[in-house]
Amino acid sequence: MSFKYAERLELLPRYLFAELDKIKSEQIAKGKNIIDLGVGDPDLPTSPEVVDALKSAAQDPANHIYPSYSGMDRFREAASEWFYKRFKVKLDYKKQVLSLIGSKEGIAHFPLAFINPGDVVLYTEPGYPVYYASTMFAGGTPYPLPLTKENNFIPSLDGIPGRVLEKAKMLFINYPNNPTSATADETFFKKVISFAKRHNIIVAHDAAYSEIYFNEKTHSILEYPGAMDVAIEFHSLSKTFSMTGWRIGFACGGEELIAGLSKVKTNIDSGVFQAVQLAGIKALSLGDALTEPLRRVYKNRVHLVTSALSEAGLKSFNAGATFYIWTKLPDSIDSISFTGRLIENAGVVVSPGVGFGKSGEGYFRISVTNKEDLIKEACERIAKAAKTL
Ligand SMILES: *Cc1c(COP(=O)(O)O)cnc(C)c1O
Numbered sequence: 001m002s003f004k005y006a007e008r009l010e011l012l013p014r015y016l017f018a019e020l021d022k023i024k025s026e027q028i029a030k031g032k033n034i035i036d037l038g039v040g041d042p043d044l045p046t047s048p049e050v051v052d053a054l055k056s057a058a059q060d061p062a063n064h065i066y067p068s069y070s071g072m073d074r075f076r077e078a079a080s081e082w083f084y085k086r087f088k089v090k091l092d093y094k095k096q097v098l099s100l101i102g103s104k105e106g107i108a109h110f111p112l113a114f115i116n117p118g119d120v121v122l123y124t125e126p127g128y129p130v131y132y133a134s135t136m137f138a139g140g141t142p143y144p145l146p147l148t149k150e151n152n153f154i155p156s157l158d159g160i161p162g163r164v165l166e167k168a169k170m171l172f173i174n175y176p177n178n179p180t181s182a183t184a185d186e187t188f189f190k191k192v193i194s195f196a197k198r199h200n201i202i203v204a205h206d207a208a209y210s211e212i213y214f215n216e217k218t219h220s221i222l223e224y225p226g227a228m229d230v231a232i233e234f235h236s237l238s239k240t241f242s243m244t245g246w247r248i249g250f251a252c253g254g255e256e257l258i259a260g261l262s263k264v265k266t267n268i269d270s271g272v273f274q275a276v277q278l279a280g281i282k283a284l285s286l287g288d289a290l291t292e293p294l295r296r297v298y299k300n301r302v303h304l305v306t307s308a309l310s311e312a313g314l315k316s317f318n319a320g321a322t323f324y325i326w327t328k329l330p331d332s333i334d335s336i337s338f339t340g341r342l343i344e345n346a347g348v349v350v351s352p353g354v355g356f357g358k359s360g361e362g363y364f365r366i367s368v369t370n371k372e373d374l375i376k377e378a379c380e381r382i383a384k385a386a387k388t389l
Pocket residue numbers: 040101102103104105128174178206208235236237238239244247248249
């Protein structure tokens with residue numbers, strides 16, 4: 001028998017990273033030594049305190065039942081306490097906080113709550129592929145806002161055509177930004193809020209990297225006046241506490257936006273395993289005591305890479321946040337050819353910029369989620385490969 005995929009799947013772009021994975025597997029099968037700086041998945045383990053919290057919670061039968069849909073009160077309260085400590089914003093955890101099975105899950109389901117066919121969803125590009133995919137799944141029309149060196153990787157909201165704005169109902173932003181590492185300041189967030197109010201647009205801010213900063217603390221959009229009327233923010237314990245595999249995060253923001261997302265989720269999932277929520281509470285309550293050591297490690301690694309690449313004559317960029325380095329390629333080669341060749345000839349995996357959207361062409365992304373000696377070795381190999389371009 002042969003079944004055709006639903007049209008919504010046919011509408012998704014080619015998954016370029018899968019093709020690189022294939023080249024990578026071929027090289028590994030040939031016995032080649034590969035250093036992977038492609039995926040953004042921390043090599044640093046989750047703290048033992050958090051692991052212990054999970055262990056004891058898992059042993060308690062009270063945690064073996066279905067969790068509540070919106071998250072344990074205690075988890076949402078811990079999230080709001082963490083939020084207040086960090087951003088000085090008070091959240092009513094019963095109405096303004098929702099637990100998520102990782103923030104990706106929340107981002108993927110959010111458009112289903114508010115987007116009808118024909119509605120436009122604005123999103124920054126290059127970016128996390130989920131903004132585009134979730135828009136398509138909801139029947140919406142994605143409209144990319146290019147992030148370029150010229151605009152300091154901050155979207156220009158003034159240049160959006162009126163006919164697009166008329167249909168626009170949602171805007172995805174993501175700061176600190178994956179893949180460009182750019183951060184946003186108060187001026188930008190305030191501009192976004194007034195833009196959203198003027199055009200009746202929901203702002204969905206993906207703040208997965210809010211805690212991965214090296215100099216100045218980054219901001220939540222909810223710090224600024226009026227944000228609660230128009231914005232929802234997605235937070236994740238994944239990068240903040242090295243907990244990517246645990247699948248826990250939370251959404252916070254305007255009550256009706258949280259209620260809409262909650263309505264979708266109630267019909268799809270049944271919440272986060274309580275033992276994982278209790279481990280999450282442990283992480284949130286320890287807070288910076290767990291995150292600060294991670295920041296120190298990433299900061300050193302980022303410095304290691306940017307200095308090695310600059311010595312090799314490559315222009316690389318990290319804005320003092322995220323564990324990514326956004327690196328310019330010479331005009332003579334496109335990002336797919338470069339990354340393919342880099343795996344084959346140098347045994348180093350990085351992510352091609354175009355994999356995050358067409359404005360990412362001409363760049364590649366390095367993730368410093370690997371051991372220092374391997375990062376050093378990879379930089380030497382990249383430098384050598386760049387010479388032969
Ligand atoms: C890692 C990441 C996420 C989601 O992480 P979860 O593990 O699902 O919480 C969301 N947005 C961006 C940009 C990311 O890089």
